[in-house]
Amino acid sequence: MTAIELQIDRVSKAFRTGRGQIGALQDISLEVAEGELVCLVGPSGCGKSTLLSVVAGLEPPDAGQVILDGQPVQGPGPERILIFQDGGLFPWLTVLENVTFGLRERGLPLEERRQRAMEVLRLVHLERFKDAYIHELSGGMRQRVAIARGLVLSPRILLMDEPFAALDTQTRDLLVEELRGLHEELKNTILFVTHHVREAVYLADRVVLFTFQPGRIKHIYPLEVPRPRDPDDPSLEALVREIVEALHVEVERALNEEYRRA
């Protein structure tokens, strides 16, 4: 077992959900080992994304703390990169300039910035598009640029907030596969929020299921099957079914709650 890198220690946080209600994360504790890929699943509004924001340091927790390599997290930092659903790429910069943005903040000389950026752009197969502007790219390409923009900073942890949710199924499958390859090669720690149980089971070392309001950890499913995994593996299939059923209970609770308020 490798060392514990990230400790989410009894974190609680009230937040506004997308529907304008107040939600709460309650007493979340999770330890993530170096190089581990953890998927967070749960009904919308359960606070998965808020948890990522807290780990990223963009929002402070109401209680508890996040500890990275023994140091409590205070504010955002490039060792914890958050990748958003719609990329958050800068439209006024080219692909290459987007990827070198963080290196420039770090004060690296131009030549080195370019060199490092081109390396990661090759990893995500976008080196030919280095001079394109963001609006000229497809959705899948944009997410790959967003991943490259994060990876180039060699973060300890990648926080991915439903990064493939806005993509069509084919592109999504390709990117999941690409992410798996990147993880195998670079061994970054990854916290990955998704709605897709199958995707989570295909990728994760552990799948963490959240309850709905208050957002708590309901269950953690460890996966020992080595990657790359066969999506049709019957043992995985059984686990997918198990998680989906547990998730349905929570989604139903979420819906009932919504009807009650409406």
Add this chain to the structure above:
Amino acid sequence: MRKAWLRRGMFYLALLGLWELVFRCKVWPPYLFPSPQQVADAIIAGFQDRTLPIGIAISLRRIGIGYGCSIVLGMVLGLMTARNRVFEETVGSLILALQALPSVCWLPAALLWFGLNDQAILFVVLMGATLAMAIAAHDGVKGIPPIYIKAAQTMGTRGLHLYTRVLLPASLPAVITGMKQGWSFAWRSLMAGELLFVSLGLGHLLQMGRELNDIAQVFAVIVVIVVIGLVVDQGVFAPVERRVRMRWGLTLPDWK
């Protein structure tokens, strides 16, 4: 594109024709309504006796200074009101309130404060363009998706760099539209200010035309003022605005 220019040319030719026709029908006496020929002659005469070039130079110099200061001041004000809630609630509301006041209303006060000189006019120009600029910058920054700021912060952007590397470029399309608007506010304010005393600018030439009962000169100066305003708007701001919007992915390249 070429067709558009053709149509535009035809339209203005027709307008000139209509003008000539109205003149020949003698709807109004010629000392109130000049012919296109008389106006053209007045423009040529103005260039020959150098009153027009001097007036243009003086007005352009004033607007260069006044508008330049307005952009800087407006940007700073707009950024501050957009990023600070207390500023937004206080200074921001004052900016909106003052925007309702035509800037030339400041001229009497400016004359009392500064006397009959350039400073008074510059003050009026400043009041005209700064507010429009500040509002545009404010709206521009407010309209930035928060995700850009968050993304930059996780990549290590701090302090001043957040303004220079994220907020400013992200709001640039709105800011350029604001600069364009600020320009026309500044130009109008300048003309209004120059009308009111011996200022030697284009506005003053307009006023001289009235005093000499020379309607052709009045029209000539109006034409010059319109042309300068148009040239700057279409020749300077429009292409910049188009290029920025295209690069930011806000319009399709073949958008007309």
